[in-house]
Amino acid sequence: MLRKAFIGAALAFLCLLPVSSDDVRIITLEEAIRSAAEHNLDIEYAKTELSSTLRIQDNVMSTFMPEISLRASVSPAVNFPTSSGTAISYDGLTVSAGADVSFPFTGGMLNDGRDRSIAREEASLGFRSAYLSVEEDVVDAYWDLAGAAAERDSAEAAFNLADEQYKSAQAGYESGRISELSLRQTEYSLSTAALTLSEAEDSLLIAQEELKALTGLEGDFSAMPLPEPVFLSLPSEDDLFAKYSEGTIDIQAARNSLEKAISAKETSVLNTYVPSLTASIGYSYSGKANGSWDYSHSTNRLSGSISLRVPISQMLPGGSGDSAIKLDEDTIRLETIALSQANKTLLQDIRLSVIEISHQQKTINDALRSEELARRTYQLSQEGYDAGIVSALDLANARTELLRSQMTTISCKVDHLKECYALSYLLNTDLSALQAAYSI
Secondary structure, eight states, X not given: OHHHHHHHHHHHHHHHSOOOOTTSEEEOXXXXXXXXXXXXXXXXXXXXXXXXXXXXXXXXXXXXXXXEEEEEXXXXXXXOOSSTTOOOEEEEEEEEEEEEEEEEEOGGGGGHHHHHHHHHHHHHHHHHHHHHHHHHHHHHHHHHHHHHHHHHHHHHHHHHHHHHHHHHHHHHHHTTSSOHHHHHHHHHHHHHHHHHHHHHHHHHHHHHHHHHHHHOOOSSEEEOOOOOOOOBOOOOHHHHHHHHGGGSHHHHHHHHHHHHHHHHHHHHHHHHHSOEEEEEEEEEEXXXXXXXXXEEEEEEEEEEEEEEEOOHHHHSTTSHHHHHHHHHHHHHHHHHHHHHHHHHHHHHHHHHHHHHHHHHHHHHHHHHHHHHHHXXXXXXXXXXXXXXSSOHHHHHHXXXXXXXXXXXXXXXXXXXXXXXXHHHHHHTSOHHHHHHHHBO
């Protein structure tokens, strides 16, 4: 009775779990990526950061706009007594106003355009890196969901087979054709299949929630079916590096950082050795009202000046300019090393990815052969069970091995697909282009 109660509870629980249905909307990978672009907070942060940087760098007037100032003053005057009998008297009011315009120039301004271009490129690369990082996470989560759905379907098929076997065994036991031992074995097999299906449903829900967190998608949905693997015959890592390295985000970012360091040194040299120049023009007005408030003595004055500053102390060894140039040279050496390291890291990552893809393709072939053997073993076991020469336990074990081999194949396919995507992102190219170039 306890066993029957357990089976009934398991069946009731499975009825409450979500199952595949034609009513469940199917989300394509492109839709998931678009949703992430609209709702993912990491991408939103990167967008805002890029917009802020571009706004600053596009504001060229911040460097070349002249300095404009206005001034005004009011000065009342009072005569104090200097001897007895002299009263305090009001001596009038002096008013002055003016405007000044100054045009400063420094050597570093000659390099302003290049500096801004490098800064814009740096911001753009930063955004692309952040976007592609999120996109790659979405791709992984999407195919994890597709793999979880395929595993759920396999577990559901295994559960249905176990349920049919249990019902058949129950009818056979009631008619006296099989023993109670065989009935209990099929009952145990059904409970195990129910547990496996429940775990597969949980994994599917978890995979769906992970994709929701990345994309902002809501409601119930499913991914496209897991595609059949496209095997790749990849060239050596050196050939892939030579073809794709200059277009990768990491190498572009490293080269831009080196350009930034070189430009910073040039700016320091210009600021140190090019004299600074300031041209100014000013207008002044002044007037005075006497003690009787009669306004008089107004004057207007227009003036201009040009000043040249040669920073001799900055040029001397140990001076601030000389020290800044040496620090910039150190930065250039560091960025050169960083670029070299980025090239080595990219080459190593390509090598590992090529090895991993080759290994996964062999693993898929091995898994497919194992699955075919497990399927044939189950068919023979089913025939033997129907003929009464194979026990219910042996049939259940054969079914379990078939399910295990199916899930192994699914897992291998998902891993292979994700690694192919990882290589395409590493090379900054589309997976479709990679498959078109190197598919077997």
